[in-house]
Amino acid sequence: MKRVAVEYFAVFREQAGTAGEPLDTDAATVGELFIECARRHGFADPRERCKVAVNDELASWEAALTDGDQVLFFPPVAGG
Amino acid sequence: MKRVAVEYFAVFREQAGTAGEPLDTDAATVGELFIECARRHGFADPRERCKVAVNDELASWEAALTDGDQVLFFPPVAGG
Amino acid sequence: MHCRIETSPIDPDALKSCLRDVRAGAFVTFEGWVRDHNEGRAVTGLHYEVHERLAVKEGERILAEALARYEILDAVCHHRAGDLTLSEVAVWVGVVSRHRAAAFEACRYIIDEVKARLPIWKKEFYVDGESGWVNCAGCAAAHDHAHERV
Amino acid sequence: MHCRIETSPIDPDALKSCLRDVRAGAFVTFEGWVRDHNEGRAVTGLHYEVHERLAVKEGERILAEALARYEILDAVCHHRAGDLTLSEVAVWVGVVSRHRAAAFEACRYIIDEVKARLPIWKKEFYVDGESGWVNCAGCAAAHDHAHERV
Numbered sequence: 001m002k003r004v005a006v007e008y009f010a011v012f013r014e015q016a017g018t019a020g021e022p023l024d025t026d027a028a029t030v031g032e033l034f035i036e037c038a039r040r041h042g043f044a045d046p047r048e049r050c051k052v053a054v055n056d057e058l059a060s061w062e063a064a065l066t067d068g069d070q071v072l073f074f075p076p077v078a079g080g
Numbered sequence: 081m082k083r084v085a086v087e088y089f090a091v092f093r094e095q096a097g098t099a100g101e102p103l104d105t106d107a108a109t110v111g112e113l114f115i116e117c118a119r120r121h122g123f124a125d126p127r128e129r130c131k132v133a134v135n136d137e138l139a140s141w142e143a144a145l146t147d148g149d150q151v152l153f154f155p156p157v158a159g160g
Numbered sequence: 161m162h163c164r165i166e167t168s169p170i171d172p173d174a175l176k177s178c179l180r181d182v183r184a185g186a187f188v189t190f191e192g193w194v195r196d197h198n199e200g201r202a203v204t205g206l207h208y209e210v211h212e213r214l215a216v217k218e219g220e221r222i223l224a225e226a227l228a229r230y231e232i233l234d235a236v237c238h239h240r241a242g243d244l245t246l247s248e249v250a251v252w253v254g255v256v257s258r259h260r261a262a263a264f265e266a267c268r269y270i271i272d273e274v275k276a277r278l279p280i281w282k283k284e285f286y287v288d289g290e291s292g293w294v295n296c297a298g299c300a301a302a303h304d305h306a307h308e309r310v
Numbered sequence: 311m312h313c314r315i316e317t318s319p320i321d322p323d324a325l326k327s328c329l330r331d332v333r334a335g336a337f338v339t340f341e342g343w344v345r346d347h348n349e350g351r352a353v354t355g356l357h358y359e360v361h362e363r364l365a366v367k368e369g370e371r372i373l374a375e376a377l378a379r380y381e382i383l384d385a386v387c388h389h390r391a392g393d394l395t396l397s398e399v400a401v402w403v404g405v406v407s408r409h410r411a412a413a414f415e416a417c418r419y420i421i422d423e424v425k426a427r428l429p430i431w432k433k434e435f436y437v438d439g440e441s442g443w444v445n446c447a448g449c450a451a452a453h454d455h456a457h458e459r460v
Contacts, residue, residue: 010209045296049297051279056214076297078293080271091431125446154361157428159401159432160389183346186340187343260342
């Protein structure tokens with residue numbers, strides 16, 4: 001079991017009802033953690049269209065999750 | 081024999097040493113007239129890269145030449 | 161070469177001054193403006209949420225890619241954050257090059273990548289009082305048709 | 311939609327105001343600047359000779375073609391005549407559209423056609439005191455290499 005800090009942006013923040021939360025998880029990768037969070041908060045966007053940053057760097061869904069990580073979940077972007 | 085007014089632009093004006101001249105010619109088309117003028121003034125640009133306007137409208141080299149026409153010879157353009 | 165996120169109106173003239181270069185023969189710009197309609201709905205304004213640090217980092221990565229791929233001299237991109245009204249400039253991209261083909265291609269590359277990659281989210285406000293996040297599956301379902309983009 | 315020949319400096323901000331449209335999401339501009347070099351020769355300035363009436367007519371024909379071919383809302387083109395110094399704006403093209411692809415394509419189309427079709431001739435002045443008409447067979451022979459264009 002590891003403890004990580006999760007942050008949500010835009011529609012994810014609205015759906016989660018919070019900008020961030022500490023989570024205790026057994027997820028091995030950030031992708032697994034996303035699936036946990038999406039299930040709990042009802043995120044509708046498919047993971048392929050979303051992005052994740054770990055400790056302020058964009059990361060792949062396969063990146064290993066480490067105790068103490070700060071994980072940022074980004075819904076589909078729409079710049080411009 | 082017809083009488084036409086010819087105008088030269090840019091390098092053609094410099095090569096002809098005048099901005100325009102009246103000409104008496106037997107040329108049937110503006111293209112034939114161009115060849116006459118090019119020979120007399122030493123224009124170096126190939127006709128395919130030049131343009132002609134007759135009575136203030138762009139015209140083809142095959143356009144018939146009529147007594148009283150105003151003919152403008154344009155060397156290769158270089159806008160922008 | 162720089163990418164910035166701005167919370168006040170973008171000043172295209174100031175950005176253009178950054179790009180002055182006596183070697184340049186071509187200057188191409190793209191401005192994204194807030195339109196009064198999107199997907200058939202009347203829009204009254206919008207809000208951009210931005211993760212500034214990562215947006216600047218990814219934006220400068222895109223500019224560096226453009227400088228490596230195309231024969232350009234320099235490029236700049238500024239993007240707004242916060243609340244915007246109709247016709248405001250949401251994003252500005254400027255590119256200078258010796259010859260025009262490279263400036264057009266690089267400018268197009270930069271805005272395409274900026275829209276696809278920067279952590280920026282757009283919430284639209286509609287005449288009927290509703291609002292929705294653009295490109296969001298939940299919001300799209302709510303008004304039942306696919307999203308299109310500027 | 312209009313094309314004009316100007317004998318004093320082009321004012322891009324004024325031209326941009328003509329193109330304001332609340333339906334527009336994309337605004338693309340091209341500016342041609344006087345470069346300090348052409349074909350390897352140091353340039354000090356240039357002179358544009360223009361047949362104004364035919365240039366405006368052909369320019370507006372090109373803009374009409376662009377409006378027919380691409381999904382754009384409006385387009386404007388101004389071209390300088392007379393003497394220009396380094397870095398001056400020689401030509402300005404602006405296009406507005408709902409979506410960006412059309413604005414990029416139309417802007418590129420317009421400047422390509424303007425350079426190829428308008429009765430405009432460019433004379434360059436060089437550091438060594440010489441001058442020459444760009445694209446002219448006689449002038450090219452004088453300094454013995456092919457011409458390239460911005």
